Amino acid sequence: MAPVRNAKVIFNEIPTGYPEPGKTTVYDASSTIDLETVPLNGGVLVKVLYLSADPYMRGKMRDASIVSYSPAYAIGKPVYGFGVGKIVRSESEQFKAGDIVHTPLLEYAEYSIQTHLQYLDKVNPEPGLSLSVYVGALGMPGKTAYFAWKEFSKAKKGETVFVSGAAGPVGTFVLQLAKSSGLKVIGSAGTEEKVSLVKDLGADVAFNYKTTDTEEVLKSEGPIDIYWDNVGGSTLDAALGNAAFHSRFIECGMISGYNNKEGVHMKNLMNIVARRISMNGFIQSDLSSTWSTEFNRLVPKKLVSGEIKFTEDISKGLEKAGDALLEVQTGKNNGKKVVLVAED
Numbered sequence: 001m002a003p004v005r006n007a008k009v010i011f012n013e014i015p016t017g018y019p020e021p022g023k024t025t026v027y028d029a030s031s032t033i034d035l036e037t038v039p040l041n042g043g044v045l046v047k048v049l050y051l052s053a054d055p056y057m058r059g060k061m062r063d064a065s066i067v068s069y070s071p072a073y074a075i076g077k078p079v080y081g082f083g084v085g086k087i088v089r090s091e092s093e094q095f096k097a098g099d100i101v102h103t104p105l106l107e108y109a110e111y112s113i114q115t116h117l118q119y120l121d122k123v124n125p126e127p128g129l130s131l132s133v134y135v136g137a138l139g140m141p142g143k144t145a146y147f148a149w150k151e152f153s154k155a156k157k158g159e160t161v162f163v164s165g166a167a168g169p170v171g172t173f174v175l176q177l178a179k180s181s182g183l184k185v186i187g188s189a190g191t192e193e194k195v196s197l198v199k200d201l202g203a204d205v206a207f208n209y210k211t212t213d214t215e216e217v218l219k220s221e222g223p224i225d226i227y228w229d230n231v232g233g234s235t236l237d238a239a240l241g242n243a244a245f246h247s248r249f250i251e252c253g254m255i256s257g258y259n260n261k262e263g264v265h266m267k268n269l270m271n272i273v274a275r276r277i278s279m280n281g282f283i284q285s286d287l288s289s290t291w292s293t294e295f296n297r298l299v300p301k302k303l304v305s306g307e308i309k310f311t312e313d314i315s316k317g318l319e320k321a322g323d324a325l326l327e328v329q330t331g332k333n334n335g336k337k338v339v340l341v342a343e344d
Contacts, residue, residue: 003032004033004034005029005032005033006033006110007027007029007318007319008109009025009028009078009109009318009321010025010027010028010079011073011074011076012024012025012026018330019058019322019325019326021322021323024061024322027318027319040090040091041091043091043115043117044091044095044114046087046101047087047111048318048341049084049085049131049340050132050134050341051081051135051318051338051339052082052136052141052338053081053321053327053328053337055258056070057081057325059258078107078108080108081106084101084102084131084134084135085100086098086100087101092117095122099122101121101122101123103116110341126304129304132340135338136312136336137310138299141170142173143284143288143292144252144284145177146295147282147287147291147292147295148250148252149174149177149250151282152248153178155226160183160186160221162187162222163185163203164229164235164239165231165255166187166203166206167194167197167198168336170253171187172197172198172309175187175202175203179201179202183225184221186206186222186224188208188214189208190331205221209235215238215241218238218239218242222242222244223242224239224242224243224247226248227248228252229249229251229252229253229254231254231255231256232251232257233254233257234264235256240269240272243271246276247278250282251280258329310335313336313338314340315337316340318339321339
């Protein structure tokens with residue numbers, strides 16, 4: 001077979017602010033691959049179908065000398081992240097051609113060779129759901145919400161929870177888990193359209209943090225017993241200032257600081273002590289062994305039935321991936337941002 005195109009999205013340079021398409025990331029359609037003869041070194045060759053654009057990926061766009069929980073991207077190499085693909089060739093007894101697989105290490109490319117098979121999971125598609133859901137509500141975002149809510153919330157009926165970034169793929173899932181537990185839910189989002197989504201999903205109080213003062217909302221609607229933090233910064237400080245005694249703070253992300261390293265002045269840190277606040281940071285994979293079985297048993301059926309709702313924002317074509325990564329950082333996506341590379 002003659003070589004075919006293998007377009008890629010290359011990490012071109014370290015950004016100082018938002019990741020700029022064509023500068024931070026570059027779409028390169030010059031590469032080719034021979035699907036029949038390319039060496040696999042005991043691994044598998046995957047045709048990439050769906051890729052996930054996630055906030056955490058900005059943290060990987062850094063100098064490799066800066067240590068973090070996840071390795072930095074290498075300049076000149078493809079960006080990678082969570083994705084779903086179909087195996088074209090396999091040199092492993094674990095996988096065969098035609099298998100649908102999910103991995104956190106899928107390159108932003110049309111084809112990707114995977115040799116770290118311990119991170120490769122087979123997907124048994126749930127009837128009635130698109131494969132794109134496996135990078136969203138049935139992927140890392142859904143697992144992030146479910147695992148950490150179950151592990152840390154200690155939710156009691158009648159309590160009040162504040163979810164920042166409540167219109168995102170994690171926030172919408174958390175919001176619905178909280179409502180199903182009988183909690184009063186306060187949710188913030190960055191556009192009126194997103195506020196409407198938060199309301200539609202059942203939030204008791206939904207507001208646009210860009211036009212409404214978070215501090216004032218929490219003063220009138222709190223105190224809050226649980227804070228699910230996707231934002232950090234001044235929003236975290238406002239939550240600390242309006243926290244109930246023995247409240248639980250679940251620290252999922254702090255996107256307000258991902259593209260701006262100046263930080264904010266925190267006025268309410270002493271409340272962690274005075275109000276006996278518990279704060280838990282986590283990475284979803286740390287909780288997988290505890291909660292994966294329950295998640296896989298319950299959540300797919302809840303998505304099919306509509307008991308748990310989800311929204312997707314799909315960018316069609318790998319060439320749109322750089323824009324998709326930027327949209328996630330600036331909050332311009334509406335729902336889980338997915339890059340559709342190929343449909344089969």
